[in-house]
Amino acid sequence: xxxxxxxxxxxxxxxxxxxxxxxxxxGLPGFGHYPGPYGDIVNAIAVARTHxxxxxxxxxxxxxxxxxxxxxxxxxxxxxxxxxxxxxxxSERDRAPTDExxxxxxxxxxxxxxxxxxxxTGPTVVVGWWLTTHAQTTPSGGFQGGVVLATAFxxxxxxxxxxxxxxxxxxxxxxxAEAVGAGSFAAVGVGALxxxxxxxxxxxxxxxSPGAINSSGTIALISFFVGIEVAAAFVLxxxxxxxxxxxxxxxxx
Amino acid sequence: MSEAHxxxxxxxxxxxxxxSAVQVVALVATxxxxxxxxxxxxxxxxxxxxxxxxxxxxxxxLTFQAPxxxxxxxxxxxxxxxxxxxxxxxxxxxxxx
Numbered sequence: 001x002x003x004x005x006x007x008x009x010x011x012x013x014x015x016x017x018x019x020x021x022x023x024x025x026x027g028l029p030g031f032g033h034y035p036g037p038y039g040d041i042v043n044a045i046a047v048a049r050t051h052x053x054x055x056x057x058x059x060x061x062x063x064x065x066x067x068x069x070x071x072x073x074x075x076x077x078x079x080x081x082x083x084x085x086x087x088x089x090x091s092e093r094d095r096a097p098t099d100e101x102x103x104x105x106x107x108x109x110x111x112x113x114x115x116x117x118x119x120x121t122g123p124t125v126v127v128g129w130w131l132t133t134h135a136q137t138t139p140s141g142g143f144q145g146g147v148v149l150a151t152a153f154x155x156x157x158x159x160x161x162x163x164x165x166x167x168x169x170x171x172x173x174x175x176x177a178e179a180v181g182a183g184s185f186a187a188v189g190v191g192a193l194x195x196x197x198x199x200x201x202x203x204x205x206x207x208x209s210p211g212a213i214n215s216s217g218t219i220a221l222i223s224f225f226v227g228i229e230v231a232a233a234f235v236l237x238x239x240x241x242x243x244x245x246x247x248x249x250x251x252x253x
Numbered sequence: 254m255s256e257a258h259x260x261x262x263x264x265x266x267x268x269x270x271x272x273s274a275v276q277v278v279a280l281v282a283t284x285x286x287x288x289x290x291x292x293x294x295x296x297x298x299x300x301x302x303x304x305x306x307x308x309x310x311x312x313x314x315l316t317f318q319a320p321x322x323x324x325x326x327x328x329x330x331x332x333x334x335x336x337x338x339x340x341x342x343x344x345x346x347x348x349x350x
Contacts, residue, residue, distance in 0.1 A: 056321045131324065144324035151332050234333060241340040 051206040052216035057135035061222040065200040069185055072226060076182045079233035086240045109160040117159035124152040132227030136216035142223040146230025153235050157242065174236045181229025188218050279313040296342055300335045307331030
């Protein structure tokens with residue numbers, strides 16, 4: 001195929017795509033005009049039914065809790081996959097990092113990066129926990145909170161403390177936290193079965209005042225477990241990749 | 254229609270118009286940032302631009318009243334994804350040496 005033919009094929013395909021795209025755009029509802037009934041229904045009943053003022057969390061962890069369970073396990077399986085692919089094979093052995101470019105000086109971590117990382121670590125932990133534990137009251141939730149929590153671990157690494165990072169997140173503990181977080185979400189659903197309700201039904205007391213921290217029953221509980229799972233999953237992925245990058249490994253022995 | 258209703262309606266319309274201006278700015282900023290990601294050719298710099306793009310896209314979601322998605326976008330798009338890419342780049346550079 002000559003370049004000219006290739007260009008022509010591309011242009012024809014693009015013209016076709018553009019045509020279909022513009023045709024599709026004409027069928028969209030107008031900007032800001034929501035056509036479906038579900039959003040309006042959820043807006044009308046969510047706070048009264050779940051006592052969660054964070055309606056997005058109410059949708060995520062109650063109305064479509066089963067979907068969220070599936071999404072949760074996507075991340076769980078992804079982290080498991082990374083850990084499996086990057087595991088120590090029998091033929092591999094760790095080698096202490098060696099200086100492969102002795103004539104080149106390793107630039108030290110700059111004071112600015114180190115100071116920023118140290119200053120940010122505390123607030124990041126607080127924000128992460130706050131997001132994880134306030135899904136029922138404000139727009140937040142376990143996923144966002146979990147990622148922010150994992151960021152705190154990465155900040156420690158950025159501060160030049162790889163060893164501290166490793167000690168703070170030992171593989172076994174991270175693994176266990178991830179499994180406990182993911183399993184507890186599923187277990188909360190089973191709890192509803194035990195009392196005779198459908199899977200993942202919010203069977204816990206909802207609390208008296210919507211928007212209070214102790215309201216919304218299982219929504220807050222699930223968000224907490226999701227936070228644990230997500231934080232552990234991201235720390236696991238990062239530490240596996242950091243290990244790959246920082247430690248030189250070689251096959252055969 | 255009562256006066257109170259009318260006032261509420263006017264207030265809504267006014268708010269909508271203000272938000273729309275902010276939304277246009279956010280949309281343009283997103284287009285600029287997305288183009289910048291493609292225009293920058295050196296991977297390490299591209300990652301930094303991609304991180305900024307994540308932040309801008311988060312701001313776009315905020316102007317469209319989706320704070321939940323904003324939080325996810327900022328944490329994943331401007332922190333975790335660039336970090337993973339940087340680690341991959343470091344790994345590749347090590348292999349090249």
